[in-house]
Amino acid sequence: MKYKWYVPYLFILLAMIGLFVFRLGPLFFAGIMSFTDWSMFGSAGFVGLENYADFLGDETFWKIVGHTLLFSLIFVPSIAFGSLILAVLLNQGVKGTTAFRAMYFAPVITSTVAVGIVWRWIFGADVGMINYLLRTIGFESPPSWLSDRSFSLLVVSFVFAWKRLGYYMIIYLAGLQDIPKTLYEAAKIDGAGHFGIFRKITLPLITPTMFFISIMALVDSFKNFDIIYTMTRGGPGRASTTMAYYIYQHAFELFEMGAASSLSMLLLLLVGGIAVLNFYYKSHWVETQG
Amino acid sequence: MKKLLLFLVLIISAGMLFAAGGKEAEAPAADEPIVLEYWMWDPNFAEQEQAMIDEYEKLHPNVTVNLTALDPKSYWTKLAAMAASKQMPDVFNMHPNSVEDFVDQGALYDLTDMVKNDFKKDDYFWSVMESSFAVNDRYYSVPFAWVGSLLYYNKDMFDKYGVEYPSDGWGWDEFLEKAQALTKDLDGDGKTDQWGYGVFSRYAVYDGWLLQNDGDYLNREKLTWDPNDNAKEAIEFVYDLANKYKVSPHPKDLDLDKKKIKLIFQQEQAAMISEGSWNIKYMREDMEADFDWDVAYFPRGPHWKADTMHAWADGIAVPATAKNPEAAWDFIKYVLQRPAADYYPGKVPFYKAEAYSDEWDIFKSTGKPPEHKPIILAYGDNASHFYTKYWKFWRGYASAEGAGISEFIDASLNGDMTMEEFYVEADKEVNKMLDKAYR
Numbered sequence: 001m002k003y004k005w006y007v008p009y010l011f012i013l014l015a016m017i018g019l020f021v022f023r024l025g026p027l028f029f030a031g032i033m034s035f036t037d038w039s040m041f042g043s044a045g046f047v048g049l050e051n052y053a054d055f056l057g058d059e060t061f062w063k064i065v066g067h068t069l070l071f072s073l074i075f076v077p078s079i080a081f082g083s084l085i086l087a088v089l090l091n092q093g094v095k096g097t098t099a100f101r102a103m104y105f106a107p108v109i110t111s112t113v114a115v116g117i118v119w120r121w122i123f124g125a126d127v128g129m130i131n132y133l134l135r136t137i138g139f140e141s142p143p144s145w146l147s148d149r150s151f152s153l154l155v156v157s158f159v160f161a162w163k164r165l166g167y168y169m170i171i172y173l174a175g176l177q178d179i180p181k182t183l184y185e186a187a188k189i190d191g192a193g194h195f196g197i198f199r200k201i202t203l204p205l206i207t208p209t210m211f212f213i214s215i216m217a218l219v220d221s222f223k224n225f226d227i228i229y230t231m232t233r234g235g236p237g238r239a240s241t242t243m244a245y246y247i248y249q250h251a252f253e254l255f256e257m258g259a260a261s262s263l264s265m266l267l268l269l270l271v272g273g274i275a276v277l278n279f280y281y282k283s284h285w286v287e288t289q290g
Numbered sequence: 291m292k293k294l295l296l297f298l299v300l301i302i303s304a305g306m307l308f309a310a311g312g313k314e315a316e317a318p319a320a321d322e323p324i325v326l327e328y329w330m331w332d333p334n335f336a337e338q339e340q341a342m343i344d345e346y347e348k349l350h351p352n353v354t355v356n357l358t359a360l361d362p363k364s365y366w367t368k369l370a371a372m373a374a375s376k377q378m379p380d381v382f383n384m385h386p387n388s389v390e391d392f393v394d395q396g397a398l399y400d401l402t403d404m405v406k407n408d409f410k411k412d413d414y415f416w417s418v419m420e421s422s423f424a425v426n427d428r429y430y431s432v433p434f435a436w437v438g439s440l441l442y443y444n445k446d447m448f449d450k451y452g453v454e455y456p457s458d459g460w461g462w463d464e465f466l467e468k469a470q471a472l473t474k475d476l477d478g479d480g481k482t483d484q485w486g487y488g489v490f491s492r493y494a495v496y497d498g499w500l501l502q503n504d505g506d507y508l509n510r511e512k513l514t515w516d517p518n519d520n521a522k523e524a525i526e527f528v529y530d531l532a533n534k535y536k537v538s539p540h541p542k543d544l545d546l547d548k549k550k551i552k553l554i555f556q557q558e559q560a561a562m563i564s565e566g567s568w569n570i571k572y573m574r575e576d577m578e579a580d581f582d583w584d585v586a587y588f589p590r591g592p593h594w595k596a597d598t599m600h601a602w603a604d605g606i607a608v609p610a611t612a613k614n615p616e617a618a619w620d621f622i623k624y625v626l627q628r629p630a631a632d633y634y635p636g637k638v639p640f641y642k643a644e645a646y647s648d649e650w651d652i653f654k655s656t657g658k659p660p661e662h663k664p665i666i667l668a669y670g671d672n673a674s675h676f677y678t679k680y681w682k683f684w685r686g687y688a689s690a691e692g693a694g695i696s697e698f699i700d701a702s703l704n705g706d707m708t709m710e711e712f713y714v715e716a717d718k719e720v721n722k723m724l725d726k727a728y729r
Contacts, residue, residue: 039395040374054726060719125545147542147700235692236542236700249689252367253682255391 027268034262040255051262060238061246065270068222068242071157072274075221078161079168080214086165087172088202101173105166112163116230119159120146149239152232156240160227164220168213175209176202207286215275222271243267324617326355327379331365338632346624353617355381373397378609381618384431386422386602387677387687394679398430399608404619405429414640415670422603422673433603433640434625435633437567438666438673439498441588446581447472447484447561456586459597462527465589469537472561486537488560489528490546491692491699493685494600495564497676499524501598503591507676507695507720513728515684515695515720517713520593525699525712527591532703540704547691552577564588567666570636574658585660587669599669602677603640638666645670680727684720695720 034051038044055061086104090097107115122129125144134142145151179202187197225244228234234241234249241249243263251260330339336359343355358379360368366388372378378397392398415436423431441456448455453471457464469486476483489495500507505521508514517525532538544550544559552572555563556579573579587597606625608618626641630650639645645667648654653661682688686696698716701707707715 039391040370058722060722125543144542144545147545147704229689233689233691235697237697238693241693245689249683252370253689254680255370 030261030264033258034265036258036261037256038258038261040257044258047258051259052266054259055263055266063238064241064243064246067153067238067240068244068267068270070153071160071224071242072218072221074154074157075161075164075224076214076217078158079164079217079220080210082161083165083168083213084172084206084210086169087176088198090169091173091176101170104169107163108166110163112226113230115159115163116227119155119162120231123155146232147236149236152236152240156224156228156231157221159231160221160224163227164217168217171213171216172206172209175206179205204287211278211282211286215278218274218278219271222267243270321352324353324614326353326381326614326618326621327358328355328621329358329360329365329369329379329382331360331362331383333359333361335359335634342625342628342632346621349624350620353621355621373609376611378611380608380612380614381621382607382609384423384605384607386605386675387681389423389431389605389607390425390677390679392607393425393430396610399610399612399615399618400428401430401432401608401619402428404615405432408619408623413642415638415642415645415673417671418601418603418640418673421601421675422677423605431603431605431607432622432626433605434622434628435637435639436601436603436670436673437637438599438601438669439494439564439588440567440585440666441498441562441564442555442569442573442583442585442660443562444555444558444579444581444583446583447558455584456589460586460589461594462589462591466531466535466537469531469562470535473537482536482539484558485539485554485560486562487531488544488546488551488554488563489531489538490541490551490703491686491696492548492551492565493676493687494548494566495551496528496699498564498588498600499528499591501600501674502588502594503527504593504595504598505591508678513678514724515717517716520591522713523593524591526709529702529709529712533705538703541700542704555579567636567638568634570660570663571634573660574635583659584662585665586662587665596672597669598672598674599666600675601669601673602675604637635663636666638670678724678727680723684723694723 033044035046035048036044037047037051090100090104121127123131123145125131125142125147128145130145131142143151145155183201183205184197187201192200222242222244224242225248228240228242228245229248232240234245244267247260247263247267250256250263328343330336336357339359340357343357346355347353365383369378369382373392373395384392384398389398415433418433418436419429422433422436423429443456445455447453448468451471451474453468456468465487472484472486473482474484475481499505500521503520503524505518505524507517507521509516528538532540539546539554539560544554546554548565551563551565552569554560556573556577558581567585570585573583587599590597606622608615608622612618626639627644628639630639630644630647633639633650635652639650644650651664652658653663676685678684683690684694686692686694692700695716698707698712698719702709702712
């Protein structure tokens with residue numbers, strides 16, 4: 001069957017329009033705006049690299065980069081291993097698996113605001129459930145989890161990981177289904193135990209999925225505005241302020257769109273840089289079937 | 291193809307000519323239909339606002355006012371987006387912490403001539419107008435209401451421990467004495483369960499202490515952070531309340547924020563707190579306190595000169611691009627005359643005749659607390675605040691509520707930072723922001 005040269009393009013036209021209008025267009029626009037002092041109200045004046053120089057020379061900016069990386073450092077491994085453990089457990093075919101899957105997935109579809117409010121209460125310093133339990137077992141002065149600069153970022157990243165765990169668990173489950181059953185059967189015949197099977201068969205063969213998840217979770221970890229806004233407002237001080245939150249503050253509190261755009265570009269470089277590193281080292285730890 | 295291009299060029303040219311002609315058009319005649327888009331930031335009051343608009347439209351049959359009530363969180367973002375596209379509403383709410391930014395961008399209509407023509411200063415709380423909306427001696431917004439910081443106290447708790455209510459013109463010594471008498475370890479475990487006074491870094495909770503000691507965070511001429519000795523004295527007194535006298539909790543022990551501070555008062559964990567006057571509504575209606583309570587003003591410090599209220603206005607403004615500023619101004623004047631009963635219990639009408647009415651003093655008309663609400667009015671002629679550009683960042687507000695000096699105030703109240711460290715850190719952080727703001 002013959003068709004005109006442009007017909008295939010018609011099929012992807014809608015997707016391409018969406019990609020250009022809602023993704024690449026704004027990205028390109030933000031790139032241009034990052035060299036201006038645009039404040040949303042008036043016209044944008046070209047300021048060259050001033051926005052970048054301001055941030056790169058500012059101690060606060062580097063602290064916030066550190067918070068962003070620490071958030072990712074907690075979030076990504078928690079997701080990569082936590083959701084794998086859940087997926088493996090739920091892949092055993094025991095009774096009630098479907099119900100458990102639904103339960104673990106529930107936080108994913110629950111509003112971040114609701115999750116934040118509930119966990120805020122759980123981690124409350126004086127009336128929170130965790131501190132109540134700690135006092136019950138003898139801790140006289142449990143920490144102020146969200147009001148103490150040593151803990152707030154850890155708590156928020158933990159809660160965000162808890163919320164997203166179910167989503168990545170589903171991806172792992174799909175990956176686990178792809179591992180040929182014959183390999184497990186052969187291993188059992190050879191006398192391998194549960195842990196041996198996991199270590200020698202499941203883990204190596206799930207690494208492509210794990211790679212995909214680590215990239216996705218990395219990107220996810222930088223989109224942490226909602227949970228921080230709900231739980232700590234970036235505080236105490238700036239102890240839980242990350243790049244996403246800092247961008248919001250510059251864009252929608254100070255209306256410094258030029259500065260916010262330059263922060264976005266720096267964040268893009270950061271995420272891109274880590275993703276490239278991950279791809280570079282992929283061959284060292286990702287195994288493929290066949 | 292050429293024909294198509296020619297057609298498009300003609301259409302666009304015709305459109306531009308039409309638009310240019312529109313700009314030259316004269317102001318609409320008195321009976322010409324006028325539509326005003328009006329944005330406000332409080333959906334809770336949309337019904338009352340609409341009722342007021344209905345009345346206005348009856349009096350002005352040619353005017354239609356379309357009300358948009360937005361949640362405060364999205365209000366400023368949307369307003370800024372509309373400003374960017376030069377499509378701001380014809381009339382909208384304005385706050386003193388944003389007015390300078392909007393003026394800087396040329397987004398607001400200069401109302402000075404209208405204000406001077408139509409307002410008698412004595413009829414209004416003029417100091418609120420001056421401190422909130424005068425930028426370079428021009429007026430860019432008009433208050434319709436104003437609020438200030440107050441001290442709330444639990445009368446039942448005072449009675450229970452035989453502590454006298456705050457006297458008129460009370461000072462720090464009297465305050466401390468009462469706070470100490472009301473701080474109690476109720477279960478005898480060696481830990482305080484009931485605090486004399488709850489305080490943390492929030493501007494509405496904290497800044498009144500400085501003003502009642504004639505203190506200032508800022509060097510107003512240079513627009514730098516440079517707290518004067520009186521300000522330092524107030525900062526150190528509040529520090530001592532938590533760390534030396536131990537009549538106030540460490541904020542982090544109770545996760546104090548703008549919600550929790552009200553809760554510890556409402557749940558009788560603190561006999562006194564300070565907060566904005568709009569919280570009278572919260573105490574009276576939203577989460578009704580089941581004890582008798584009242585309000586007082588912040589106690590006077592040793593260097594007090596005049597009763598000064600940390601007060602600011604809710605205003606109403608017109609965009610620089612207004613198509614019909616006269617119609618917008620006429621509507622604004624009507625809004626300002628609305629009856630006192632339409633206001634939040636803790637908000638004061640800018641128009642004195644309404645503010646001093648029995649309708650506003652609900653205790654007099656219904657017996658509902660607080661009995662001394664009218665003390666707010668006495669301070670209305672001496673309003674002050676610390677708003678500058680970047681105020682949200684350096685003072686710590688909204689999404690940055692824990693940042694700026696709020697971070698250091700809380701750290702010092704928590705005992706995690708000495709006063710010396712406080713001044714060093716605040717100087718570094720705040721001046722960096724102010725320098726950027728006014729560069």
